[in-house]
Structure formats: structure tokens, C-alpha cells
Amino acid sequence: MTTVRVEQGDITQSDADAIVVNLFEGVTTPGGGTGAVDGALDGAISALIADKEITGKQGETATIHTFGKLPARRVVIAGLGKRERFNTDVVRSVSGGVARRLRQLGAKRAAVIAHGAGIGGLDAGDSAQATAEGTLLGLYEFKRYRSSSNG
Incomplete structure (x- = not known):
């Protein structure tokens, strides 16, 4: 069973299996929680941006x-796409994709910053709700009619 908890704190201090930060398309210098994580990692995120290995396109991880x-x-x-097109639907979609990626990585616990709260113009509560909804939808698997023979 998946449990979602909303907490306030410093993302760089989380001992979860993975932490999730974000990036808008076109950003060259990460700020907020992403900037704090980048600083703790000696600019690793900034280096990936400079090398164009991450662009912030929506759905990119x-x-x-x-x-x-x-x-x-x-x-x-997590790429959030273009800032001018950003809304709670984008948060839900991105959160679902991130949740599936975390499951592939085998992460049991993850800490996620409030996508788009502040610079993206979303209220932190709306962002947290959309993140929880997207995560739960992204992890949903309908298995009622599956058997071991059909996967």
C-alpha cells in the first residue's frame, strides 16, 4: 500500500531512498530546493544542464x-516543461512519471519538493495535492484479470 505524507522541511536533509527535485525548461541555474540540492552535490545538476543532458522538458527525468x-x-x-504552460495537470502528469521511475529504481521511500510552488505560481497545498494524486495514479496497476500466464 502506498502512503503519502506531506511534511515541511529541508529536502537536503531527507534520508529517503531518493529525493525528487524539478526543473523548468530553459532554466540554466537551478533555484529553490533544486538549487539547494545542486549546491550539496557541488553543482552536479548545473553541470548536467550545461552539458544539455537535462533540459527541463515536461516528462523528462x-x-x-x-x-x-x-x-x-x-x-x-523531473522536467516540468515551459513555465507559461505550467499548472496542476502538469504536476499530476510529471508526478505519475516520477513515481513509475522511482518504482523502477526500487525506491521504497521518496521525498519530493512541492513542484512549482513559488516560482511556478502554484500554492504549496495545491502542488502537494496534485503531486499526491499524480503519484497514486502513476503507481496504479489493474491486476484483476491477470494471471501468471499472461503477465
């Missing part, structure tokens, strides 16, 4: 290891 620089083992960077 990148995973980097922290190698002990943070309590969490991994950081997942």
Missing part, C-alpha cells in the same frame, strides 16, 4: 547518485 553527499542515495530531477 534524470537520476544521479549522491555518493554520500546527501543522506538520500539518489536524486531524480
Whole structure:
């Protein structure tokens, strides 16, 4: 069973299996929670942006290891797309994709910043609600008619 809890705190201090930060398309210098994580990782996110390995396009994800620089083992960077098209539907969609990526990584616990709260113009509560909804929808699997023979 999936449990979602909303907490306020410093994302860089989370001891979850993975932490999730975000990036709008076109951003060259991460700020907010993403900037704090970037600083703790000695500019690793900024380097990926500079090398165009991450662009912030909606639905894009990148995973980097922290190698002990943070309590969490991994950081997942989620692309939020263009800022002018950003809304709670984007948060739901991105959160679903991130949840599936975290499941692929085997993460049991993840800490996620409030996507778009502040710079994206969303209220933190609306962002948290959309994140929870997207996460639960992204992890949903209908298995009623599956058997071991048809996967």
C-alpha cells in the first residue's frame, strides 16, 4: 500500500531512498530546493544542464547518485516543461512519471519538493495535492484479470 505524507522541511536533509527535485525548461541555474540540492552535490545538476543532458522538458527525468553527499542515495530531477504552460495537470502528469521511475529504481521511500510552488505560481497545498494524486495514479496497476500466464 502506498502512503503519502506531506511534511515541511529541508529536502537536503531527507534520508529517503531518493529525493525528487524539478526543473523548468530553459532554466540554466537551478533555484529553490533544486538549487539547494545542486549546491550539496557541488553543482552536479548545473553541470548536467550545461552539458544539455537535462533540459527541463515536461516528462523528462534524470537520476544521479549522491555518493554520500546527501543522506538520500539518489536524486531524480523531473522536467516540468515551459513555465507559461505550467499548472496542476502538469504536476499530476510529471508526478505519475516520477513515481513509475522511482518504482523502477526500487525506491521504497521518496521525498519530493512541492513542484512549482513559488516560482511556478502554484500554492504549496495545491502542488502537494496534485503531486499526491499524480503519484497514486502513476503507481496504479489493474491486476484483476491477470494471471501468471499472461503477465
